[in-house]
Amino acid sequence: MNGGFFLDGRGCNWYAPRHxxxxxxxxxxxxxxxxxxxDVCVVVSMEHKCPPRMASYVxxxxxxxxxxxxxxxxxTSNEYLEGVNLAREEYEFSYIDGMGYHFLEPDTYDDVTVTEDIVEPVKDYLIEGxxxxxxxxxxxxxxxxxxxxITMTVAEAAEGVKGDSANNVYKPATMETGLVVQVPLFIKPGERISxxxxxxxxLGRVNN
Structure with missing residues (x-):
């Protein structure tokens, strides 16, 4: 398959998949x-494994x-696959409805709806705007x-154990999207973290 620019119905340039x-x-x-x-495929998960006394693999x-x-x-770790170029465009996440997840092009405000199966691997990181x-x-x-x-807001976090000042002690905290992150004891609900x-x-606390 050869790649090249083409126009979509909105007159925007896209780049066709190119091996x-x-x-x-x-x-x-x-x-x-x-x-x-x-068959053009997208990587949905991968893990590099290095078992003892065995060759590493993916x-x-x-x-x-x-x-x-x-x-x-x-x-095996030394194998290759043929890469494919896809069009890559920046969009802002807007909202969810019965049709799917809506993203807006920041300059034209064109709405792109993305289905649940595509969003599933990343939905815990989708922040409005x-x-x-x-x-x-x-x-x-x-x-x-x-x-x-990504910067996220802590929705729920248990109080740290009083008097526990040990370094590298963490507790679970639930983000605004439902993602659970292990955070230091001093992190409280309402705070923003990276x-x-x-x-x-x-990664750290983010100052407002």
Missing amino acids: MAKVPVINLRKGHAVNHNN QMSIRSIATKKIYNLRL GTYILMFTDETVVSIELPAA VKTEDGSY
Whole structure:
């Protein structure tokens, strides 16, 4: 498949999927697109495993854009897959209704509706008004790319144990989206924190 610019119904430039050079599987991340048996797929999960006294390998799941079929792959760390370029556009998350999750183009306010199956892997990080990268093929959103870190508001957090001043002691806290993050004892409801989207870990408190 050759890539190239084309116009959608709104007169906007998009970039058709274009096959790229082979990419080491250890360099792939969730949301990247690959060609698997002539089927363009999006990486939905991956884990690099290094068992003792055994060769390391990558366990990954990819979803076909055309059929939605999930392929579970186990590849050695030195294997490659063919990468695929997709259109990447910034959109702001707006709201949810019965049709799906609505994102707005910040300049034109064009509304793009994304279905639950596409949003599912990232929905705990969707903040109203937050900016996200939507990845398209043929005007269809196939994946959502999160920023490396996102600022979230603590909705619920238990009180720290009185007198417990030990370092590196954490407690669970529920964010505004329902995501549960392990945070230091001093974090209270209403505070804003930075969360690493790769693994949902606490990065630090954010001053208002």
